Amino acid sequence: MRHGDRIDNFEPLWTEKAARPWDPPLVHDGKVRAFCTGKKFSNNLGFRFDRVxxxxxxxxxxxASEVVHAVCAVGDIDHTVHMSSADGVVIDPTKIKVLKESLIKLKSIKV
Known part of the structure; x- marks a missing residue:
């Protein structure tokens, strides 16, 4: 699948102020659309993802992050540890495997 809606398609002047003008982030609606696509995958494909x-x-x-969050989202069941996305969707931590290095790199990117 392709990425969601990127900011430079909606705000052309964004590149003039961006620290990384070649690497635009998604707009909010792009993240929402990716999450919804992940929910559709989860509900309709009939198989699980092992790798992305x-x-x-x-x-x-x-x-990819939004799709994985949607695929791994579960109802509010009793876990000793609760994780949630920014939208308050409960995430089952036993279904998520992410490389620490990728998260560290992602957190260090200034948009």
Whole structure:
């Protein structure tokens, strides 16, 4: 699948102020659309994901992150540890495997 809607398509002047003008992030609606696509995958495909391969561009990482969050989202069941996305969707931590290095790199990117 391709990445969601990127900011430079909606705000052309964004590149003039950006620290990384070649690497635009997603707009909010792009993240929402990616999350909804992940929910559709989860509800309709009939199989689970074991791996996700993604380009290193920020918009692609953000898209993959939202899809994975949606695929791993579960109802509010009794876990000793609760995790949630920014939208308050409960995430089952036993279904998520992420490389620490990828998260560290993603957190260090200034948008």
């Amino acid at each position: 391969f993604v380009s290193p561009f920020l918009r692609c990482l953000q898209t």
